[in-house]
Amino acid sequence: MTFHCKNYNLENGKCKRLSGECVPARKGCVLEGRIAVSEELAERIQRINEEILQSSRKKSNK
Numbered sequence: 001m002t003f004h005c006k007n008y009n010l011e012n013g014k015c016k017r018l019s020g021e022c023v024p025a026r027k028g029c030v031l032e033g034r035i036a037v038s039e040e041l042a043e044r045i046q047r048i049n050e051e052i053l054q055s056s057r058k059k060s061n062k
């Protein structure tokens with residue numbers, strides 16, 4: 001099965017919806033909660049969520 005997301009920017013390989021890296025099923029992705037993810041992808045999603053959390057904490061401390 002293949003999937004093409006209308007939010008995927010073919011020019012830079014990024015997600016137009018989330019203005020960042022395309023990682024299927026990440027928070028805010030159209031696939032969030034709709035697909036089963038591999039262990040590797042789940043770890044990647046976890047890492048992104050942590051980076052976003054750290055980034056928002058830095059912004060709120062300014």
Ligand code: SF4
Binds near residue numbers: 018023026030031
């Ligand atoms: S992160 Fe999700 S919504 Fe964004 S381009 Fe990738 S598959 Fe589409």
